[in-house]
Amino acid sequence: MEHLRPVATGGPDEGTPVAPDLADLLRSAGRGDQQAFAQLYDATCSRVVGLAVRVVRDPAQAEEVAQEAFLEIWRTASRYDPDRGSPLSWLMTITHRKAVDRVRSAEAATRRDQGYHHQNQPVPHDVTAEAAHASLEAHRVRHALQSLTPVQRQALELAYFGGYTHTEVASMLDLPVGTAKTRIRDGLIRLRDTMGVGS
Amino acid sequence: MSDDIHALSGAYAVDALDDIERAQFERHLAGCETCREEVASLQEASALLAETTMTPPGADLRDRVLAQIATVRPLPPVVPVGTDAPDGPGTKAAPRSAPDAGTSTGSTSAPGTRRLRTLLVAAAAVVAVGVGGTVVAQQPWADDDTSQAPRLSAVERIQQASDVQTFRHRFPDGAEAVLYRSASLNEAVVVTSDMGPAPEGKVFQAWLQHDDTMVSAGLMPEGPDNVVPLEGDPATADGFGITVEPAGGSVVPSETPVLVVQFADA
Numbered sequence: 001m002e003h004l005r006p007v008a009t010g011g012p013d014e015g016t017p018v019a020p021d022l023a024d025l026l027r028s029a030g031r032g033d034q035q036a037f038a039q040l041y042d043a044t045c046s047r048v049v050g051l052a053v054r055v056v057r058d059p060a061q062a063e064e065v066a067q068e069a070f071l072e073i074w075r076t077a078s079r080y081d082p083d084r085g086s087p088l089s090w091l092m093t094i095t096h097r098k099a100v101d102r103v104r105s106a107e108a109a110t111r112r113d114q115g116y117h118h119q120n121q122p123v124p125h126d127v128t129a130e131a132a133h134a135s136l137e138a139h140r141v142r143h144a145l146q147s148l149t150p151v152q153r154q155a156l157e158l159a160y161f162g163g164y165t166h167t168e169v170a171s172m173l174d175l176p177v178g179t180a181k182t183r184i185r186d187g188l189i190r191l192r193d194t195m196g197v198g199s
Numbered sequence: 200m201s202d203d204i205h206a207l208s209g210a211y212a213v214d215a216l217d218d219i220e221r222a223q224f225e226r227h228l229a230g231c232e233t234c235r236e237e238v239a240s241l242q243e244a245s246a247l248l249a250e251t252t253m254t255p256p257g258a259d260l261r262d263r264v265l266a267q268i269a270t271v272r273p274l275p276p277v278v279p280v281g282t283d284a285p286d287g288p289g290t291k292a293a294p295r296s297a298p299d300a301g302t303s304t305g306s307t308s309a310p311g312t313r314r315l316r317t318l319l320v321a322a323a324a325v326v327a328v329g330v331g332g333t334v335v336a337q338q339p340w341a342d343d344d345t346s347q348a349p350r351l352s353a354v355e356r357i358q359q360a361s362d363v364q365t366f367r368h369r370f371p372d373g374a375e376a377v378l379y380r381s382a383s384l385n386e387a388v389v390v391t392s393d394m395g396p397a398p399e400g401k402v403f404q405a406w407l408q409h410d411d412t413m414v415s416a417g418l419m420p421e422g423p424d425n426v427v428p429l430e431g432d433p434a435t436a437d438g439f440g441i442t443v444e445p446a447g448g449s450v451v452p453s454e455t456p457v458l459v460v461q462f463a464d465a
């Protein structure tokens with residue numbers, strides 16, 4: 001993906017082919033450096049927008065969510081603590097929370113009437129699946145997901161991409177109440193260990 | 200129960216808890232190192248899922264985002280807003296050293312915990328200021344209290360308690376908040392004057408800190424001048440804070456406190 005390459009390739013300096021260090025960019029952004037934030041945006045916008053679209057579905061609303069997330073990231077950049085996780089994890093946690101808040105408040109406003117059929121509906125972002133497949137990391141993640149049991153994977157995807165609570169997930173998957181949270185946790189642990197993150 | 204709450208770590212990491220469960224779990228997180236570490240690691244894992252959904256944004260999003268952030272000031276690291284002692288030893292609390300202050304124990308990226316710790320760190324900073332003599336002003340009531348009138352107001356009753364503590368805080372804009380606390384009465388009251396309104400759609404919320412947990416002490420009414428008795432147990436609390444929260448208040452503090460005082464060293 002082009003945005004994973006160094007953004008400052010036009011720079012007249014050393015031109016070292018190193019992707020920008022997101023933690024450094026966050027630190028600079030926290031000091032008000034808009035240039036650094038623009039680099040951070042370029043390096044992460046496809047992930048942020050992609051997650052927002054996946055959860056919120058409506059592209060226009062998803063962009064609003066992405067914009068909210070970036071604003072929050074800008075405002076709170078100085079509070080990012082590298083000792084407590086990777087920059088990407090921090091960014092995606094913020095984005096995901098914004099996206100989930102959006103779908104839940106929309107749901108509260110108009111109780112979702114399309115039921116659970118969405119699982120069988122075509123997903124609008126499929127047009128970009130090509131791009132996602134091109135990512136080696138995405139390939140590894142997809143592969144790692146195959147190591148989950150089907151129920152773990154479904155529960156995790158409904159929670160993370162669907163924005164449903166574990167109680168709703170239990171009901172959707174006909175699991176006993178209280179079981180879905182365990183499936184979600186087990187699935188995440190297996191994903192974590194397979195991918196070797198978050199030691 | 201304890202086992203149950205540990206098991207929520209995964210659901211928490213993917214925002215699959217309802218509001219009440221989330222608040223409960225965040226309280227639990229504040230005191231559970233194991234869960235903080237697990238949540239952090241599971242958030243690393245869940246963030247990987249976003250790798251599979253990358254979507255290039257519309258062409259104008261970048262411009263909109265960059266235009267918007269240009270108009271918004273980044274929040275300061277962890278220094279309490281409105282502390283009126285520029286030379287106080289606590290106001291310079293370095294953001295990166297802050298996690299070692301207060302009650303921090305290890306790592307998490309749970310936003311709620313981060314906020315809570317920010318509040319606690321802020322509290323520590325203000326304590327240091329207080330030691331410098333500008334915020335904390337303990338005021339043992341000199342007069343004997345045998346002449347208590349039968350019908351004292353709550354604030355008078357607290358003010359005249361033999362063990363009253365007074366914490367006075369003046370904000371940069373001239374507003375003032377004074378907290379009177381009596382441990383023997385288990386009562387505390389905040390008296391505000393010239394307080395500006397909370398931002399649109401927000402309220403000021405009062406908190407009592409018990410160990411690592413912030414417990415709501417009620418919402419502050421609108422208006423510049425108020426006398427607000429605190430809910431809860433001021434006698435056993437370790438500190439007090441005011442935050443800005445969405446209308447209706449929050450179960451756990453979600454924003455930088457505008458005022459924090461620590462009782463312990465008073």
